[in-house]
Amino acid sequence: MVRDTRKLKSKIVRDWLPRYTGMELSEFGEYILLTNFSDYVRMFAERFDVEVRGKGYPMQSCSNGKGLTIINFGIGSANVATIMDLLVATKPKGVLFLGKCGGLKKSTDIGKFILPIAAIRGEGTSNDYALPEMPALPSFKLHKFVSQILVDKEIDYRTGVVYTTNRRVWEHDEEFKQHLQKLRTIAIDMETATLFTVGLINDIPRGALLLISDMPMLPEGIKTTASDRLVNEQYTSLHLDMGIEAMQEIDEHGEKIKHYSF
Numbered sequence: 724m725v726r727d728t729r730k731l732k733s734k735i736v737r738d739w740l741p742r743y744t745g746m747e748l749s750e751f752g753e754y755i756l757l758t759n760f761s762d763y764v765r766m767f768a769e770r771f772d773v774e775v776r777g778k779g780y781p782m783q784s785c786s787n788g789k790g791l792t793i794i795n796f797g798i799g800s801a802n803v804a805t806i807m808d809l810l811v812a813t814k815p816k817g818v819l820f821l822g823k824c825g826g827l828k829k830s831t832d833i834g835k836f837i838l839p840i841a842a843i844r845g846e847g848t849s850n851d852y853a854l855p856e857m858p859a860l861p862s863f864k865l866h867k868f869v870s871q872i873l874v875d876k877e878i879d880y881r882t883g884v885v886y887t888t889n890r891r892v893w894e895h896d897e898e899f900k901q902h903l904q905k906l907r908t909i910a911i912d913m914e915t916a917t918l919f920t921v922g923l924i925n926d927i928p929r930g931a932l933l934l935i936s937d938m939p940m941l942p943e944g945i946k947t948t949a950s951d952r953l954v955n956e957q958y959t960s961l962h963l964d965m966g967i968e969a970m971q972e973i974d975e976h977g978e979k980i981k982h983y984s985f
Contacts, residue, residue: 745777883909887916
């Protein structure tokens with residue numbers, strides 16, 4: 724029964740991945756960058772002189788023709804769960820999420836990177852995939868490569884636990900903010916825990932390199948259109964570059980980042 728269920732899921736997603744992205748299965752690389760932002764896909768396309776696919780589709784994507792693909796899946800835990808399900812069709816060797824997050828500690832300044840060691844599943848979406856007690860964890864070896872790239876470039880970064888929520892507007896809620904302080908989480912976002920959980924369930928090596936884009940615990944740190952524009956201008960190009968270099972480094976070394984299944 725389990726084998727039949729997996730076979731049916733594979734059949735569904737092989738049809739749906741092209742339908743969502745506008746790109747045929749044969750065009751996907753073995754390594755995937757995921758993002759929430761169309762600018763990342765555009766910059767990727769310009770860097771490798773390739774076409775952005777899926778305009779008018781739910782998700783835009785493009786591949787560099789050398790084993791690396793980027794996909795803009797949208798925003799939120801439901802969307803990242805969807806793309807991590809659809810990627811079962813291509814069985815990628817590694818998936819790295821390039822997302823933004825809110826810094827929750829004084830040491831998490833805007834423009835810093837976070838390489839999360841785990842994520843708290845506050846979003847609820849991942850409960851459809853795994854028991855609530857199961858931790859949301861990245862693939863260690865994938866994060867090892869990302870960490871080495873950052874160290875080699877002398878780029879400062881933080882590690883810690885990220886809280887993932889379905890709530891986009893919570894900055895006014897003092898009770899929720901006190902809850903976050905008790906958890907001692909380093910940052911908050913809307914995707915990471917779901918990505919880690921669904922990746923594990925689907926047997927996909929996964930990681931996340933998050934860019935701190937705001938400091939939502941402080942009234943003056945809440946994201947605005949103007950502040951977000953400054954973050955994009957100053958940091959997103961570097962963010963994308965680090966993701967590309969890390970995934971290319973893994974590919975060039977030919978080192979497996981997955982050794983066993985649970």
